[in-house]
Amino acid sequence: MDTEQFNLRISKELLRDLTIIANLLKVNKGEWVKTKLAKEIHEEKNKLLMELSNLYANSMITKEEVGKLVGNEIAEEMEFIKNKARESIRKGAGYGKRLKR
Amino acid sequence: MEKDSKDKFVFDTSALISLGIASLIDKVLQICQIVVSRSVIEELQEFAKFNDKYGNVAKEVLRFKEVFSIFDVEVKEKRLYISETDNELYNLAKEKAIPLITDDIKLSRHVNKSIATYFSTYLLTALVLSGTISKEKALELLEQMKENRNWRNNIIYILSKIEIENL
Numbered sequence: 225m226d227t228e229q230f231n232l233r234i235s236k237e238l239l240r241d242l243t244i245i246a247n248l249l250k251v252n253k254g255e256w257v258k259t260k261l262a263k264e265i266h267e268e269k270n271k272l273l274m275e276l277s278n279l280y281a282n283s284m285i286t287k288e289e290v291g292k293l294v295g296n297e298i299a300e301e302m303e304f305i306k307n308k309a310r311e312s313i314r315k316g317a318g319y320g321k322r323l324k325r
Numbered sequence: 326m327e328k329d330s331k332d333k334f335v336f337d338t339s340a341l342i343s344l345g346i347a348s349l350i351d352k353v354l355q356i357c358q359i360v361v362s363r364s365v366i367e368e369l370q371e372f373a374k375f376n377d378k379y380g381n382v383a384k385e386v387l388r389f390k391e392v393f394s395i396f397d398v399e400v401k402e403k404r405l406y407i408s409e410t411d412n413e414l415y416n417l418a419k420e421k422a423i424p425l426i427t428d429d430i431k432l433s434r435h436v437n438k439s440i441a442t443y444f445s446t447y448l449l450t451a452l453v454l455s456g457t458i459s460k461e462k463a464l465e466l467l468e469q470m471k472e473n474r475n476w477r478n479n480i481i482y483i484l485s486k487i488e489i490e491n492l
């Protein structure tokens with residue numbers, strides 16, 4: 225896994241609390257913060273992307289606006305899913321009609 | 326309809342699980358022939374080892390495996406960035422010139438230009454328009470299928486709901 229350094233300045237009080245947690249759990253402070261941060265980032269990202277996907281699927285925001293907010297890679301993927309979902313439903317309907325005839 | 330007279334579709338594990346969650350495998354078999362690679366059966370058997378939700382769905386899907394068309398697939402054209410099983414399904418669909426039904430976005434995006442791919446919701450509308458289930462039932466089943474909530478599935482769900490309501 226590629227890593228990059230990211231420094232944080234936190235209050236002395238927060239650092240004292242973190243030390244208490246680390247001592248009680250017998251874990252490394254840095255490792256504990258990394259685990260918590262990863263979980264929080266994952267959950268928050270999913271939550272926000274869910275909201276963005278709601279707006280995009282309901283045509284309340286454009287692909288270009290999505291791109292500006294979260295980057296073109298996600299915007300392209302959202303567009304692909306939207307088009308493929310439409311295509312799946314419409315082609316499925318065509319197949320169903322053909323079966324009925 | 327005889328087995329061989331129905332249109333054939335290649336299914337991956339994700340699509341069979343989605344349709345299994347909605348208890349639709351028997352109905353899907355009424356309107357098409359399910360084609361899979363042996364590795365899909367093996368993936369379902371792995372799921373079925375567990376007594377959780379997906380394990381139970383996999384067991385239910387496997388009840389119908391006798392009527393699936395199961396192939397041992399030689400991968401002649403290997404695509405990067407997708408799994409071995411996905412490569413088998415891609416080759417199977419391409420060789421037989423039939424569409425691939427998958428809810429795996431990564432797989433769908435990587436093979437989209439070479440073969441026809443559709444989400445499992447294709448079968449929902451096919452069932453409605455063929456008169457096998459009602460539109461209301463399809464919307465109810467779509468609710469069950471959306472359970473795995475992430476932003477990707479959320480777009481499929483919203484778009485499918487809008488399209489089915491307009492059928």
